[in-house]
Amino acid sequence: MAEKRILVALDYDNKAQAFALINQLDPTMCRLKIGKEMFTLFGPQFVKEVQEKGFDVFLDLKFHDIPNTVAKAVRAAAELGVWMVNVHASGGLAMMKAAKDILEPYGEKAPMLIGVTVLTSMSDEELPLIGINKTADEQVQHLAALAYQAGLDGVVCSAQEAESLKSTLGDDFKLITPGIRPIGSAVGDQHRIMTPEKALKAGSDYLVIGRPITKAPDPLEALTSIHYSINPTE
Ligand SMILES: O=c1ccn([C@@H]2O[C@H](COP(=O)(O)O)[C@@H](O)[C@H]2O)c(=O)[nH]1
Numbered sequence: 530m531a532e533k534r535i536l537v538a539l540d541y542d543n544k545a546q547a548f549a550l551i552n553q554l555d556p557t558m559c560r561l562k563i564g565k566e567m568f569t570l571f572g573p574q575f576v577k578e579v580q581e582k583g584f585d586v587f588l589d590l591k592f593h594d595i596p597n598t599v600a601k602a603v604r605a606a607a608e609l610g611v612w613m614v615n616v617h618a619s620g621g622l623a624m625m626k627a628a629k630d631i632l633e634p635y636g637e638k639a640p641m642l643i644g645v646t647v648l649t650s651m652s653d654e655e656l657p658l659i660g661i662n663k664t665a666d667e668q669v670q671h672l673a674a675l676a677y678q679a680g681l682d683g684v685v686c687s688a689q690e691a692e693s694l695k696s697t698l699g700d701d702f703k704l705i706t707p708g709i710r711p712i713g714s715a716v717g718d719q720h721r722i723m724t725p726e727k728a729l730k731a732g733s734d735y736l737v738i739g740r741p742i743t744k745a746p747d748p749l750e751a752l753t754s755i756h757y758s759i760n761p762t763e
Pocket residue numbers: 538540564645647648649650685686707708709717719737738739740741
């Protein structure tokens with residue numbers, strides 16, 4: 530079985546709906562992402578329940594605070610046994626280093642620590658409104674280099690920046706890309722998008738996919754079809 534590249538974003542407001550999907554999924558085909566909505570509603574207990582079903586969990590809480598606070602939140606995520614956790618790279622070098630350092634005692638069992646660069650919902654036009662006079666691509670390159678310097682395992686970016694990031698930061702630095710839209714799916718609030726096949730070719734390591742799966746008439750069919758489109762030989 531090939532590496533599990535698909536991270537399904539569980540953005541539901543109730544557990545029953547989430548488990549209706551989870552119970553149909555095979556943990557050898559995908560990993561699951563728990564974000565702010567479900568974590569705020571159902572807390573660490575929900576993370577444990579998902580892990581008990583055999584799934585690796587990406588805890589997508591995008592911590593952004595002073596170094597001491599973020600580091601302790603990252604440690605709490607490690608105690609939960611999640612596979613991946615993230616912090617905002619714009620929180621700065623000291624914050625990211627503190628998050629990295631606190632994971633040292635966990636050794637091989639530490640979650641992957643990922644920096645969020647520029648949200649995939651943001652376009653070049655929106656950045657000046659928050660005081661950033663760069664293109665999204667330039668800002669992603671800047672924040673990814675900072676995350677790399679802090680010793681993080683990779684970044685969240687859009688697949689549109691993947692090719693250049695792989696060439697500057699190398700293959701081992703993981704690229705986690707939301708904003709994945711199979712042909713024909715609704716774009717919604719995302720701006721920097723790409724299809725699953727093109728994203729992998731561009732250098733994405735993991736594809737975060739929510740609504741194209743969870744809002745599909747048949748979510749399992751939607752996931753399976755994306756899976757085989759990127760793993761044609763299975
Ligand atoms: O830059 C980012 C960072 C995180 N996300 C999250 O990914 C999923 C995407 O869901 P879709 O329904 O496929 O748009 C969602 O949970 C976001 O919170 C992101 O989109 N962009």
